[in-house]
Amino acid sequence: MTVANENLTQIPGLGRAVRASCARRSGRRPPEATAVATLPPRSPAPLSTAAPRRRTIASVNASPPTVRPPAAPQRPRRDTRLAEDWERRLGAVAPVRGLLEEIRADGLAVLADHFYGDMLDDPRAARYLSPEQVRERLKPSLQRWLRDLLAAGIGDLDTLYAQQQHVGHVHARIGVPVDLVYRGGRMLKDGLRAAIRARADGEAAALEAIEAVDSLLDIAFETMTRAYARSREDAGAVDGSFRLFSLIQNIGTERERQRALLLAWENAVLYALTAEQPGPTQALLISRSEFGLWFLHKGLASFGDTAETREVAAISGRIDQALHERLPGADAAARRALLEDLRAWAEEIRSLVGMLFEGIGDLESGRDALTRLLNRRFLPTILRREISLHANTGRQFAVLMLDLDHFKAINDTHGHETGDRALQHVAALLVDNTRGSDYLFRYGGEEFVVVLGSVGETEALGIAEGLRRAIAESPLTLADGGRLDLTASIGVALQDGHPDYERVLARADAAMYQAKRGGRDRVVLAVKGMPEPPGARALRY
Known part of the structure; x- marks a missing residue:
């Protein structure tokens, strides 16, 4: 993704509607369109990772072949x-x-x-x-x-x-x-x-x-x-298509989900501040909450740089600063005063996020037809944004490359319809075993990509192992009542500071192939010097 995201409000028609709607509710004039200086989507499904719940006509045989990594757009060779x-x-x-x-x-x-x-x-x-x-x-x-x-x-x-x-x-x-x-x-x-x-x-x-x-x-x-x-x-x-897409997925449901997550953070803070020992401050920061992670990794990417998103970010910063400065050593009276301020700030955030959601109309969708996960065309947008976040905030991210083991044998033995159901089953498990701030993609064929924001090596490997275990322990029920065991090989690559998103994809791909060669049904972390997978395009410049 480029280092700078196009602003949602710069999209013709939609931008004017969002600005006008938010301005009417806030009493402010519509803000001018600007670009955010960052870079590029359980119970109810999040905007960009809804679980598949029904059959579709689409078949795995109609899906595009996997290409590693996505190539630059084809153009006439020269003029x-x-x-x-x-x-x-x-x-x-x-x-x-x-x-x-x-x-x-x-x-x-x-x-x-x-x-x-x-x-x-x-x-x-x-x-x-x-x-x-x-x-x-x-x-x-x-x-x-x-x-x-x-x-x-x-x-x-x-x-x-x-x-x-x-x-x-x-x-x-x-x-x-x-x-x-x-x-x-x-x-x-x-x-x-x-x-x-x-x-x-x-x-x-x-x-x-x-x-x-x-x-x-x-x-x-x-x-x-x-x-x-x-x-x-x-x-x-x-990038513009992604923002259009990401904002239309179950808008009402997602709005209520984020309201619930914000309330959950507020209740956790209330419990901590009224307890005799409030515990570590780090655990109470709104930036580390489910809501805070969603806003950083998805909310900003979806709504763009508006007066409302800037205000939510500013209030979140004031909340975390107040917790750092006022909570340690505070007596009961000081805690009550802090709690009142936190509640007032949370109410402001709730109102601003509500205005952002209400300013969005119905727009065209863009999911993978079979699994209902994100389309791979949005993967560069997301990776560019995560690379920019890492450069600006130091928050590391990871890419998981997941390949369903022995998928050709499943198709050959049980038929393509069962293969399709296996892909839908795995997609649902991915949704159920990842966080609301994570991005899930159908990468092509039997491959999936998961982008984990704000994780280190230990947490990324833990999530990957949880996904591997969930797939291995959740066989697919066949039409005749039988059970089909499934396993997956997963490669994990952490962002190492390189600004090219294709490198982290290539490293995750190489790790996934090592998992295949090591016996399948396992998680492998990408390390320096790992052999490239067969057919991988060398990234040299």
């Missing part, structure tokens, strides 16, 4: 005008090829060191980098990119063009700001100019080489930018 520009610029390099070969041979390592040293010193750029990534992958990748670019001839145009498109798609997927990309281009130009002047035989030769290299870098970055813009447009459309 004629840009290709002609490439050819002219590659032709201009020919007279200075010997000088550029010298730089390729011994000057690129120093250039890469300087480039990434400067980037790591910039706080804005450093959030997309880590010293380990720079050392092990990015420096060699930059040198390889420069070597390919400086050595390319007209016969290499297709490969060169595809390479720049790939880099542009990666920058868009990670959400690197355009100004940082162009700053990087300026730094590379400066470094190459210095290398040329140090090796050229006279000023005229230096100027000829500098002009050729500058022109080549310009068109390389133009090609990257075109791919970047297209990827961002596609991602923005999916």
